[in-house]
Amino acid sequence: xxxxxxxxxxPSSPIxxxxxxxxxxxxQGVTVFHLNIGDPDIKTPLPMIKVLxxxxxxxxxxDLSQGNSRFIxxxxxxxxxxxxxxxxxxxxxxxxxxxxxxxxAMFAVANPGDEILVFEPFYANYNSYAVTSGIRLVPITTNIxxxxxxxxxxxxxxAITTRTRAILYxxxxxxxxxxxxxxxxxxxxxxARKYKIFLLSDxxxxxxxxxHRRQISLFNYMEKNPQNTLVLxxxxxxxxxxxxxxxxxxxxxxxxxxxxLKIAQGRLSCGLIDQEAASALSQLLPNYYTQIRDEFARRRxxxxxxxxxxxxxxxxxxxxxxxxxxxxxxxSSERFCQWLLTDFRHRQxxxxxxxxxxxxxxxxxxxxxxxxAYVLNCRKLARAVELLKLALQVYPNTx
Amino acid sequence: xxxxxxxxxxPSSPIxxxxxxxxxxxxQGVTVFHLNIGDPDIKTPLPMIKVLxxxxxxxxxxDLSQGNSRFIxxxxxxxxxxxxxxxxxxxxxxxxxxxxxxxxAMFAVANPGDEILVFEPFYANYNSYAVTSGIRLVPITTNIxxxxxxxxxxxxxxAITTRTRAILYxxxxxxxxxxxxxxxxxxxxxxARKYKIFLLSDxxxxxxxxxHRRQISLFNYMEKNPQNTLVLxxxxxxxxxxxxxxxxxxxxxxxxxxxxLKIAQGRLSCGLIDQEAASALSQLLPNYYTQIRDEFARRRxxxxxxxxxxxxxxxxxxxxxxxxxxxxxxxSSERFCQWLLTDFRHRQxxxxxxxxxxxxxxxxxxxxxxxxAYVLNCRKLARAVELLKLALQVYPNTx
Numbered sequence: 157x158x159x160x161x162x163x164x165x166x167p168s169s170p171i172x173x174x175x176x177x178x179x180x181x182x183x184q185g186v187t188v189f190h191l192n193i194g195d196p197d198i199k200t201p202l203p204m205i206k207v208l209x210x211x212x213x214x215x216x217x218x219d220l221s222q223g224n225s226r227f228i229x230x231x232x233x234x235x236x237x238x239x240x241x242x243x244x245x246x247x248x249x250x251x252x253x254x255x256x257x258x259x260x261a262m263f264a265v266a267n268p269g270d271e272i273l274v275f276e277p278f279y280a281n282y283n284s285y286a287v288t289s290g291i292r293l294v295p296i297t298t299n300i301x302x303x304x305x306x307x308x309x310x311x312x313x314x315a316i317t318t319r320t321r322a323i324l325y326x327x328x329x330x331x332x333x334x335x336x337x338x339x340x341x342x343x344x345x346x347x348a349r350k351y352k353i354f355l356l357s358d359x360x361x362x363x364x365x366x367x368h369r370r371q372i373s374l375f376n377y378m379e380k381n382p383q384n385t386l387v388l389x390x391x392x393x394x395x396x397x398x399x400x401x402x403x404x405x406x407x408x409x410x411x412x413x414x415x416x417l418k419i420a421q422g423r424l425s426c427g428l429i430d431q432e433a434a435s436a437l438s439q440l441l442p443n444y445y446t447q448i449r450d451e452f453a454r455r456r457x458x459x460x461x462x463x464x465x466x467x468x469x470x471x472x473x474x475x476x477x478x479x480x481x482x483x484x485x486x487x488s489s490e491r492f493c494q495w496l497l498t499d500f501r502h503r504q505x506x507x508x509x510x511x512x513x514x515x516x517x518x519x520x521x522x523x524x525x526x527x528x529a530y531v532l533n534c535r536k537l538a539r540a541v542e543l544l545k546l547a548l549q550v551y552p553n554t555x
Numbered sequence: 556x557x558x559x560x561x562x563x564x565x566p567s568s569p570i571x572x573x574x575x576x577x578x579x580x581x582x583q584g585v586t587v588f589h590l591n592i593g594d595p596d597i598k599t600p601l602p603m604i605k606v607l608x609x610x611x612x613x614x615x616x617x618d619l620s621q622g623n624s625r626f627i628x629x630x631x632x633x634x635x636x637x638x639x640x641x642x643x644x645x646x647x648x649x650x651x652x653x654x655x656x657x658x659x660a661m662f663a664v665a666n667p668g669d670e671i672l673v674f675e676p677f678y679a680n681y682n683s684y685a686v687t688s689g690i691r692l693v694p695i696t697t698n699i700x701x702x703x704x705x706x707x708x709x710x711x712x713x714a715i716t717t718r719t720r721a722i723l724y725x726x727x728x729x730x731x732x733x734x735x736x737x738x739x740x741x742x743x744x745x746x747a748r749k750y751k752i753f754l755l756s757d758x759x760x761x762x763x764x765x766x767h768r769r770q771i772s773l774f775n776y777m778e779k780n781p782q783n784t785l786v787l788x789x790x791x792x793x794x795x796x797x798x799x800x801x802x803x804x805x806x807x808x809x810x811x812x813x814x815x816l817k818i819a820q821g822r823l824s825c826g827l828i829d830q831e832a833a834s835a836l837s838q839l840l841p842n843y844y845t846q847i848r849d850e851f852a853r854r855r856x857x858x859x860x861x862x863x864x865x866x867x868x869x870x871x872x873x874x875x876x877x878x879x880x881x882x883x884x885x886x887s888s889e890r891f892c893q894w895l896l897t898d899f900r901h902r903q904x905x906x907x908x909x910x911x912x913x914x915x916x917x918x919x920x921x922x923x924x925x926x927x928a929y930v931l932n933c934r935k936l937a938r939a940v941e942l943l944k945l946a947l948q949v950y951p952n953t954x
Binding site: 157159160161162163164166167168169171172173175193195196197198199200204205208209210211214215216217218219220221252253255256259263264265266267268270281283284285288289290321352353354383384396397398399400401409411412415416418419421422423424425426427428429430433 | 592610618652658669684815817825
């Protein structure tokens, strides 16, 4: 009666595995500032909440496996407004969070033992989906010194083998906050076309780009590359509704669409209530998105100079999303993050960060780094930065 | 840019694949009686709906990966009331529908290429999860002639190989409506113990047993077999809330619990709204469950004699759940089910059934059989039976 070998291989989430320590601290009356997880404190839009308050549907039955029709129409409204008028109902598969979109995409493009290229540090949960679908993630390292931008094409080409089936990237990037340039995206599109591999673009943070940057969506290249491009999306961050568990897998490749629909039929449907609520996205004004973006930019402008001023901290200026990878003057960020929860207190407060090693696949990379999610308001964020500064002053294990 | 070979292998749902034909019929003004899918017309309990109407939480953020604390407490309340007081918070993993519970269980107990025994006809979606986790389902055939009860132990033992990791069964059974006796369940428990394999008990229809039968839960044997027993559960049928997408994986095996929690962390959390709503289950009176059971028994008492009276139809008396497998006097139930949707109309009405071949893994079994879900009220059900009778009278391809 042994459990499966692969169950042992599933990695613990670097974002969540320290939660028991946080809960213990809280039970001792300690306030924990959560910068470990991308769960923003911004309110979910009222039109979505109103759907709940005015709820009429009963029984709460299954929805269509592809997705609730009303929700798909509202998604099309959103994508069309962004300028991607070529997208049609049949191109959209609704998923249980962006998570399921990524898992389905991996399953759809690669067989067990096949390889998918990722740029490390990368969203740690990619590891989970890779293990559950038996795929090997092949990391291409990016560096804090150039703000984690992509390496030259030849570095990527060298990583391609006969088993390589896709390049998976996140733009704007979780965990680094990097926004890829048009040149970078076009490099990936060219490589994917040349080597006949898929491009999987995780665009969950599409709206969150700062300093007049533009997010270069893979949608811009989808009509010219209809067979090998997939966009993976989520409602979680855009509408500050992580608990809605809704995402999308978007592609013009009919074989992928009909294939993932079969997987979707197997799990019947996404939540009816969540889809009905999320359909209210079409009632939001265009300035909804810019308001949220500006709020994250303000937070970035608290976090970035604050961290920069701490001796020994190395931090690239975040360009988008609401994350940054920072290098701290500690030997092991894992031990430091634990210590923050178990030992460090200042006025009964501490801060929770995600150790960055879980975002790397290569050996010992990231051991002094942390991922910081700036999902708290500016006042709390300023205090969290102060706590981190105080903590580093007294941490016994600094270099 | 080929899609993965395994994506092609994912089976279409026999329950849902004819939906486009049904939608077309509806667009022509035809009323379709849906007996193809277990999506009951019974109302979701009002206390759950009230949670929506009184919604206060904002933002709708992630919940805990193991499950919402309030929801887990209400589940414990329910399981303890059933007499399983040994169950503790740590034994429960909340899942996105029973679907995820089954998928997680398969992944947890078997490696790619390993075998899991199932009794065919079996819930067709087991096939999807088997393909997505690379497992081979090994079918042991049960027969309409004895109401699809289990074969003798020696038949099951003969199917066990060195790759067999588990027996997965559903009790009360979807799709057959069979309720296994205490002798049958104890036979499975004995075999699993002797051969050191897991028992996965899908008990989604626990309450729905007729004619003074008792459902023999695997929970009754869990304390004596803590390492190899898993119960898979769902809120969908019990609370007529299929669209809530909530289930549970329950086990005393700590390695399984901590393993599936890692998978759960990878997909972050189940829906917050659904879990908050479902927590209201603890407000239901015990007679809630008997009322619903009695309603399904009444429906069974419309369906069963009605179908029995149709010449050429073979149907065992359903013992539980709200399904039955019936043999029809047709060569191909697949073609017949299609024809019902495309050609047959009586007073602009028709009926949708699920062809049973998709519930079998062995060759051509089930080709004259259909699965009927009696999820409509007695009046509609009587009309659906009448439609089926009329259809069989005029169907050109009867035997």
